[in-house]
Amino acid sequence: MAINVFYFLVFPGLLFTAIAGAFLSWFDRKITARVQFRKGPPVFQPFYDFFKLLLVKETILPKYGSPVIFLLAPVFAVFGAVMAGVFILLPLLNITTGFRGDLIVIFYLLTIPSFSYIIGALASGNPLAAVGGSREMKLIMSYELTFLLVIAGIIMKCGQHFDLSSIIQVQQAGSPFIGSISGVLLFIVAIFCIQAKLALVPFDMPEAEAEITEGIFIEYSGAAYALIKLAKYIMFFILPAFLVALFMNGFRIEGTGILWAVLKIFAVVLIMTLIRNTNPRVKIKQAIRFFAIWMNLVAIVAIIIIAFGY
Amino acid sequence: MSRKTLIPIGPYHPLQEEPELFKLYCDGEIVKDIKWETGYNHRGIEKLSESKTYEQVFFLVERICGICSTSHPFAFANAVEEIADIEITNRTKYIRSIIGELERIHSHLLWVGLAGHFLGYNTVFMWAWKYREPVLDLFEMISGNRNSYAMFKVGGIRRDIEETKIPVINKILDDLQKKIDLLTGAVMDDPVIHARTKGVGILTKQDIIDYGAVGPTARASGVAIDVRKDDPYAAYPLVNWKVITAEAGDVFAKAEVRLLEIYESISIIRQCLEGLRKEPAGDISVKVNEIPEGIGNGRAEAPRGEVFHFVLSDGSNSPARHKIRAPSYVNIATFKKSCIGQTIADATISLAAVDPCYCCTERMAAAYDVSSGEKIMNAFELINKSLNRTKELKETIKGRL
DSSP states (O other): OHHHHHHHHTSSSHHHHHHHHHHHHHHHHHHHHHHTTOOOOOTTHHHHHHHIIIIISOOOOOSSSOHHHHHHHHHHHHHHHHHHHHHHHHHHTTSOOOOTTHHHHHHHHHHHHHHHHHHHHHHHTOHHHHHHHHHHHHHHHHHHHHHHHHHHHHHHHTTSOOSHHHHHHHHHHSOOGGGSHHHHHHHHHHHHHHHHHTTOTTSOTTTOHHHHTTGGGTTOOHHHHHHHHHHHHHHHHHHHHHHHHHHSOOOOOSTTHHHHHHHHHHHHHHHHHHHHHSOOOOOHHHHHHIIIIIIHHHHHHHHHHHHTTO | OOOOEEEEEOSSBTTBSSOOEEEEEEETTEEEEEEEEOOSOOOOHHHHHTTSOHHHHHHHHHTSOSSSTTHHHHHHHHHHHHHHTOOOOHHHHHHHHHHHHHHHHHHHHHHHHHHHHHTTOHHHHHHHHHHHHHHHHHHHHHHSOSSOOOOEETTEESOOOOTTHHHHHHHHHHHHHHHHHHHHHHHHTOHHHHHHHTTSSOOOHHHHHHHTOOHHHHHTTTOOOOHHHHSOOTTGGGSOOOOOOOSSOSHHHHHHHHHHHHHHHHHHHHHHHHHHHHSOTTOOBOOOOOOOEEEEEEEEEETTEEEEEEEEEESSSSOSEEEEEOTHHHHGGGHHHHTTTSBHHHHHHHHHHTOOOHHHHOOOOOSBOTTTOOBOOOHHHHHHHHHHHHHHHHHHHHHHO
């Protein structure tokens, strides 16, 4: 029991994922700044942001809303993100092997932050947040099926294993999935899916600063917003880690393996950062069409290729 | 009638730097109706102008707009010179045109950057603004100021462009042209930008004529309206250039027109610098003894469209009446055509596409809303309110003393 609490709160749970995610978010901001001829923030800027919001800033509650749900939503988001993080990182860091079918659990836990944001946005009673919430809902409906197809492809490729540790073992015994044609196709689809999950440009229409002023988060301030930032940091670490587990044969926590593990994570984050800096935001209709037609098509083609054994 | 949600854009909103309020009545994501309220920024410049001398008014009108700060002195100079029937020297004409065109370059680059930001493409935002920096450096070299250049006066300009500065300006323009090539390529060939801006916020030729829109907004719909050609002033009849138009009328066409106008501006500046070499140095103003009674209409093509200044002189040293019309005044009205029926995402970029400048446009407005009969406070009520407030404050202070 005590070890489970430790897993959840310290390593590889809340504390570890939050710190790793904050550093990755600094990396993202620094690369963005360099692309845009700027200097970029210092390493600890994400921590400064978080602690200023948590400790210094006042939390203002919306007048026409449901304050309890409004304040609980960020807590749910952090909880869902940490749970998903624990289930991803335990097999990935080779601490425990997880259980049969944990891939499906992870898939559902990863959607909890997005749903919490929607609940919080709708509880705030702000029309701009309502627009943001409806956009986030449409976005979830469009990318979740695609993401499920990616996971289905991976399950087929590794030989009907439904748990993450088996997938990593199959890759470590053979070659990483990204080395094959179907793996590359699925990886491209998966990158766009997590781009949408993290609400980064070109899929940041739920937040869309210039249109609906941060949309779903418009009413959040102070400690409640700090929790949302925390959930975002955690998601920013565990989603790339999940992709590394699915496609790049996971981590080997020994010797130079640690360096490789870090490099793999940074590589995935770098791809995401470059995508978000070389594209404008698309419209929600275009995003739905992009996932529902093109990305699903690519994923299905990849699955057919897998069925032929490539 | 279905229920409509009101999505407010303003009074303070990241979409626009200035205070204004757009009320988008939306059904889901579709904008069904739009209303706007301006008037957060009334500064009383027209009235203020009547209390200043002609020399001082230039500094006042320069501060109407922070971005196109030369177009207002330009139009005012044209108006006053029409009253006094002053023929300015060729050197003055060239330098005035150079300042006007440099301003167009920096204003258009600023818009391209902002449009990128509104589309969530912050890289274009930062790049465009970085490429705008050398233009501001040029302004600093020529006039001593990065903005609000204080170059104009009645019958001339205040500072000359010396022979030694001409190669430097040419060099910076060469560098700028390469960077603009890069930026234009990045914006024009990006398929996602095409998907976001093509067919969005379309204004047809007829809409432009109906609403009387001006500037790049009109030119993007195929209406070749440009004061520099239609009512030539300064050095524009002396150099070779063409009016850029596009046919589509959507946001992409507006971006295209602005980016191509930058090239035209660079070409005009180069020709003006050539012309400058033929004119005697230092011949930058003519002596003006008095401004006679009369009426002057001054027009100038600002980066956003036609700026119009009407000056009534009673023979004294300050204008008896000074009426200013900024281009946004007519361009804002086209939102009724371009935004209704679009999604919120399209409507916001359509709002930004005319490059509106609310602070330049604001005048004391009507007292009633015609459709709802709602009463809006008028000037006298505001003045009375202010007087009463002062009275109250005086009373409270009296008590304390």
